[in-house]
Amino acid sequence: MQTRKKYIFLTFLASWLLLFLFGGDQLRRFSFFAGRKAEARRNWPRWTDRTLLKSFVDSEELPRDGDPSPLSPRQRRAARLSLYGSSRCRMETCFDFSRCEEHGFKVFTYPQERGQPVSETYGKILSSLERSRYHTADPEEACLFILGIDTLDRDHLSGQYVRNVDEKIRSSPLWNGGRNHLIFNLYSGTWPDYAGELGFDIGQAILAKASFDTRSFRPGFDVSIPLFPKDHPQRGGDKGWLYQDSVPPKKKYLLVFKGKRYLTGIGSGTRNALHHIHNGKDIISLTTCKHGKDWEKHKDTRCDKDNIDYERFDYRELLHNSTFCIVPRGRRLGSFRFLEALQAACIPVLLSDGWELPFAEAIDWGKAAVVGSERLLLQIPSAVRCIHPERVLAFQQQTQFLWDAYFSSVDKIVHTTLEIIKDRLSPHRSRSRFLWNALPGGLLVLPDFSTHLGDFPFYYLRHGYSPSKKFTAFIRAVSQAGSLSQPILRLIQAVSGSQNCAQIVVLWSCQKPPPPSGKWPQTTVPLTIIQGRGQLSDRFFPFEAIQTDAVLSLDEDSSLSTSEVDFAFSVWRSFPERIVGFPTQSHFWDPEQRRWGYTSRWTNELSIVLTAAAFYHRYYHSLFTEYLPAGLRELVDGLAACEDILMNVLVAAVTKLPPIKVTQRKQHKEGVAQRAECRDGAAGTPPPGQRSPSAPHSAPAKVKGTAGSQRLSQRQDCLDQLAHWFGYMPLVSSQLRLDPVLFKDQVSVLRKKYPSLEK
């Protein structure tokens, strides 16, 4: 230790001596200059007469803006149409807005030609369009047309290439020069330059194309879509791979790539350089020459070693264990890697100059990907190393959100394309960029409901709003008696007693007219009666009468006390995006029958809150009625007891979170089975009466009799069909219930705000 110290000290001294000998003079000059340097920076001069300078424009000239153009605006618009060919199409020149005015945004798909099968992928796209709520079978009312000819693969070397497209589309009476048409394409151009040609004249049609080049992209007109594989799921879609927010967001590798190295041809510039950044430690960049028929012809000295390294790593393993993934251009600009990395929460590092990123009109890719430059490949490692861990965490979460909102299924990709086009039709009723890029995503936010963020349940915190302090009690009455039943009178009294109740709306779902206004109890809050149309899905119709954010949905025979209502409302205000309610049920996977099961028994978990007594945001009425496809609502109207499950499934699909159960004073009856009597007017089925949920050890059927078991199996069916419709099971389970803070605590009742809940 001692010798080392001495040694160090000596070196230190010697260095200083050296420094002074050689550099003393310069050092003094240097410091002298350093002091003056800031002053001497040659800034833009402060002209002595700068205040006397003339303005860039005469103050009289500016408001006049030249002379009014002699060309009338109307003429100018007309001239514009002829001025620019289809290669410079914009919505205002190439799209006929008038087609969309009368019937709204309706989409028509051409019937498929016989003897002209479409590829599996195009089949999926067509079926997504047909499942869309905008689909119409009548070309007369359509605003947007989609060809029945498969235009996905326009590489004429490919087996899926359809010939003579030009002739085929021209023969269609609807083609009209491509106006209001939308053409999907995944692959265009071919070896060797893969230029974007499609091999037919698209005329004035909108092109939804993968690997779009910014230069051929017609901004505000075309749509860039992602390249997706053949086996991309039709609906639902796989979840993202991020299941935890680890801190620091450290994975085994920093940056990975595994793929082909092009030795020649387009794209080889980047692909041929990728191996340079490989360091064998945290940056893994593996390339192989082994692709194509004659790779050995072009093979260079690296190839053999690279090919061996290439085999040593598993692609999926790399995806799972890396923070960043390089997504370089392939022969075309887009590659499958993009979606793969997005799903894997491996932050894409894009090296594809001139690529118009998928849905860039809506999606802010700067929040989820690193858009690198092919020319600066070697800077990428240091650039990504410098990204703050918090930013990495945000990036990772954003990849998952985007994947799940817009990319995980063909349905989502197609529907996003449609919504982007629809938004252009009425710019004042469209989604802002914020809505597209914040949870739950643009598809689930309907600009027709509102364009104000505060009207949705999702953005309170992000924008510093808070949910309204009042709620609307929405009671569905089904009793067939001409007079009002006792339970509904009690219920109206109880809810109107709440300070937070703004109004009561009764949905009268019987054929018989509601009692005259004199028969209704006098309440301090306004009471409105709406005549329903006799559909089960009525209860989730976005009635104008509902004026508050919060809706307390009730059945007429629900029994609630004022303090229960008050407490539940205070909880809802903390969780405005969820359903907050009293009686709950749950779902489970039945491994024996290999289907989803449903139980109304008492369990330690819950995933469904019955809408017979629940708070939720009124926006969900709009989502239920407008967003869900008509077929799904018909399904629900056909089944006896499904609409509340659908509501729960919908909210869970939107929020990815379980509903919330609050404590209840006593058991609620299920209160839903009465509706049958109302419709056929027969008193056949007895009212279910005061039923307590059965314990898990006794079969429900035994307790409830046949009506109950029939109902249970109906609900089970419902759940199963909904899971099929959505493509997955959106419901999420919860193990907790929210009680008042002092609930059943051993403290004086006088100190408790909600003592009556404990009875």
Next chain:
Amino acid sequence: IMCASAKYNTRGPALIPRMKTKHRIYYITLFSIVLLGLIATGMFQFWPHSIESSSDWTVEKRSVHDVPVVKLPADSPIPERGDLSCRMHTCFDVYRCGFNPKNKIKVYIYSLKKYVDEYGTLVSNTISREYNELLTAISDSEFYTDDVNRACLFVPSIDVLNQNALRIKETAQALAQLSRWDRGTNHLLFNMLPGGPPDYNTALDVPRDRALLAGGGFSTWTYRQGYDVSIPVYSPLSGEVDLPERGPGPRRYFLLSSQMALHPEYRVELEALQAENGESVLILDKCTNLSDGVPAVRKRCYKNQVFDYPQVLQESTFCVVLRGARLGQAVLSDVLQAGCVPVIIADSYILPFSEVLDWKRASVVIPEEKMPEMYSILQSIPQRQIEEMQRQARWFWEAYFRSMKAIALATLQIINDRIYPYAAISYEEWNDPPAVKWSSVSNPLFLPLIPPQSQGFTAVVLTYDRVESLFRVITEVSKVPSLSKLLVVWNNQNKNPPEDSLWPKIRVPLKVVRTAENKLSNRFFPYDEIETEAVLAIDDDIIMLTSDELQFGYEVWREFPDRLVGYPGRLHLWDHEMNKWKYESEWTNEVSMVLTGAAFYHKYFNYLYTYKMPGDIKNWVDAHMNCEDIAMNFLVANVTGKSVIKVTPRKKFKCPECTAIDGLSLDQTHMVERSECINKFASVFGTMPLKVVEHRADPVLYKDDFPEKLKSFPNIGSL
């Protein structure tokens, strides 16, 4: 590696094992200083001494008239016309910008010259007031460099703001002879009034080859997306007139048009709207009979009524901004300044800074064809949204329109963001007005994930020397099924922790971390040993929690991973008499905090606590040996905007507040201090982030009439 970012220390700065390396670091630093000194002096000897030759710049007192004159021969080259296919990756030389730790481009400004043609006639006005302001702003900014060799972007001093004030061919020749012109690569031109009669092109007509254009009237056909920048047309009134921001609330008119040179066809349509909707629509025109001396630009008339412009704009909710001969209109700036929501009617117009600004939040864009429906479209906008749009409009003006400086810096920032996309300014920073930035929260754990149960949690026990009690806590906590590791933070420097053999034998790994100082913040250090997301902070005397309660707490945390989930709850109250916050630990119906003597939270908050705690809170806590839990509650509530979750019924905790300090018994001063903490933290945070709620979480079947053995968590709430 040169990173601008401060990297997280992977290990605590104050931990014992690290101390040994201190010497080594000392020597390394010394050596590097010497080495650097040597290199610097060596370099300096060979460095071109260019600094001295700056004589012509050091003269401060100079007039624009004195700048050198450059004569352009008639046959000097003219650049190519603008290349419409240019994009950053094709026409921009990114190698000039390089990787730089600050992620800032360097901008060079050519020195000012006066250009004359062969006959000595001026090519244009030397420089306008606005362009001079713009160049001054760039020169004063962080982007500026005076070294042409290091520059990434070049800004000519040739003023092309107004195309009508220059001679096109000669200006182009002047551009072409700039020393680094090179076909205009990496050159940026600012133009606000493009085109000229009769057809008014929407982009500057001066041939400019590959130069980037920051233009004030682009149409979608001339704008090269991702290459050009669309900028506002600066309104000289911005500088002249001071319009204070007007608060929300009804305004006299619903819709107003103030432009003087409207095409008669538009005027007819507007007048039709007025006829239909009466008083709420006001269509102004220029005044015909103004007395001399009154500047016509500052007056507008309707019939015989005279209005002050731009003040009158503040009287209306919506203001029409119609295209004229050009698409970009200076009136847009006036309208925004007045906090009036612009109704933009100019088909195919690229709105200013549309690459980054979300105009849907500040304006209504209406296609020209739909002018007759304008009134009904505007009426369908909810009042709350209108108020936000007004605020947003004003904010856009303040941030991006109000001066040439604002316009210049926004333009450079946009180009900068393209070159360093990974350091780009976010949507929120561009678009959120300060009021929103202030009141909104952006939760760092925003994705709704329910962490897998299998991950388990890490219990972190802070202890001083109560070994017996500590061992009991360890034994109790180790019974919780989801515990995956136990970390003991040994905060006593004077005493060694017990020998390994004396510790209780438990089924999970147990680690002891020794700290360098007895600080409360050691409890919240993001130790590498914590490998799970969930952390259970627990005091060394919390032995009353059952295994069921702890396991249930973990399950609740999984459903709320971005919150503090804890057992004893506390409340803050406003003391009306004293006019300050008060701490409440009595039995209350509400909670706003949970004590971290027993609480689950995400490990991310350890990072925030250690590295991002605002103000001097961390030091304050360590100095007072109190309130670390209140600080954590503030921190989490502030960053997520959410309340805490208190789990399970109240128990008799023995003064949990005072457990962190050994031996200190519950006394009044301690509680008073905690009230002070709340007041202190609220002032540091500038707000009261804590959220009060009336609920707590219990198991679904808690206290329900149901066989206990079938409940998942039967043993809850036992005393």
